[in-house]
Amino acid sequence: MKRYHTYLFDFDYTLADSSKGIVICFRNVLERHRHTGISDEQIKRTIGKTLVDSFSILTGIGDEAILEEYRKEYVKEADRFMTANTRLFPETVSVLQALKEKGANIGIISTKYRYRIMELAKDTVPEGIIDLIVGGEDVKTAKPSPEGVFLALENLGTDKDTTLYIGDSIVDAETAQAAGMDFAGVLHGATTAEELEAYPHVAIMKDLTELL
CATH class of the missing domain: 3.40.50.1000 (HAD superfamily/HAD-like)
Incomplete structure (x- = not known):
């Protein structure tokens, strides 16, 4: 090279x-809103995309207001769990x-x-x-x-x-x-x-x- x-x-x-922290944060938000059956691997496959796009892919939701609320919740979770993980x-x-x-x-x-x-x-x-x-x-x-x-x-x-x-x-x-x-x-x-x-x-x- x-x-x-x-x-x-x-x-x-x-x-x-940072996959451990990312999975924790996503799962906390997803489970809070009763999105089940989503694997850790599915979450990891969205790493690198924006949070809004990731939540849309994982949940099938297209409503921008809902996705923005999920994004805000994720950021709060990340403040607690991301750096340590x-x-x-x-x-x-x-x-x-x-x-x-x-x-x-x-x-x-x-x-x-x-x-x-x-x-x-x-x-x-x-x-x-x-x-x-x-x-x-x-x-x-x-x-x-x-x-x-x-x-x-x-x-x-x-x-x-x-x-x-x-x-x-x-x-x-x-x-x-x-x-x-x-x-x-x-x-x-x-x-x-x-x-x-x-x-x-x-x-x-x-x-x-x-x-x-």
Whole structure:
């Protein structure tokens, strides 16, 4: 794999495993509203989508007002359970450090709220490694819209031709494609290699160490 000037990472299932916290939060909201028969795997398959889209997929509900109420309830649950139930993957910090030592820019592009990522990163990632976090509250259109990616490129003063986007899901592959930049998939999550290989990519990686 060639060397890039900038590396933009998805967060959930790319840099960190927050699936335990996500499942807890979704299940608390779903069960409160008597949505039963939804498996943990079904919940995990929605990771990377917006909360509204995830709840719509899981429940079949299309009413925007109901979905917005579910989203608000999820955020309250996440304030209690998310950070304590999120762990960086074993290689995350060492890979980010190695890329930074080579002079790369490091950014995170996520549908997760920026403050939630910062809450975890401040205690787990050495200061100065992450240059930029673009969270769900920073954009008008969520991934796979390239809005967050372009915002990151503008703020980092770099361009898409020297940037690699790394993610675990189809949403991430579509985001990179929409932005017109190189994509590398990582198999940390629920999306298979075959699913990711259907999209333009420079690599499908078992873990982040392959970036080095």
